[in-house]
Amino acid sequence: RFDFKIIDKEFYQEVASVNYPNNYDFTRITEFKHIHPVDTRKTTIAIEYPEDYSVGKTPYYPLFTEDARKKYEIYYEMSKGFDNLVLVGRLAEYRYYDMDDVVKRALEVFEEEVK
Numbered sequence: 001r002f003d004f005k006i007i008d009k010e011f012y013q014e015v016a017s018v019n020y021p022n023n024y025d026f027t028r029i030t031e032f033k034h035i036h037p038v039d040t041r042k043t044t045i046a047i048e049y050p051e052d053y054s055v056g057k058t059p060y061y062p063l064f065t066e067d068a069r070k071k072y073e074i075y076y077e078m079s080k081g082f083d084n085l086v087l088v089g090r091l092a093e094y095r096y097y098d099m100d101d102v103v104k105r106a107l108e109v110f111e112e113e114v115k
Contacts, residue, residue: 001051003046004030004046005045005046005047006041006042006044007042007044007045009041010041010043011034012031012045013029013031016030016035017029026048026050027048027049028048029047030045031044032044032046061096062097068094080082088106088109089105090102
């Protein structure tokens with residue numbers, strides 16, 4: 001879950017994303033102004049809270065179970081029927097990526113597609 005807040009300061013933190021792995025009820029704060037700079041005296045942040053997975057809810061990470069793997073393979077085969085569909089990322093490729101790795105992967109796929 002995310003809580004979005006508008007802060008009446010030019011910047012809230014020094015970088016786009018700060019992780020809070022211990023002793024907090026939230027896991028990350030993202031300040032979008034670092035990602036997409038705008039000329040404004042205020043800034044917007046998103047505070048990310050962890051949630052347990054429940055049936056019917058889209059997970060943020062792949063579930064590495066046999067049942068989930070079978071479902072992934074069905075969807076992957078279906079995706080081959082679309083000429084203009086490019087799937088990249090954790091759920092699209094059924095693997096865990098750190099953010100730097102998924103950005104690298106997205107750039108690699110882009111290069112493959114424009115050739």
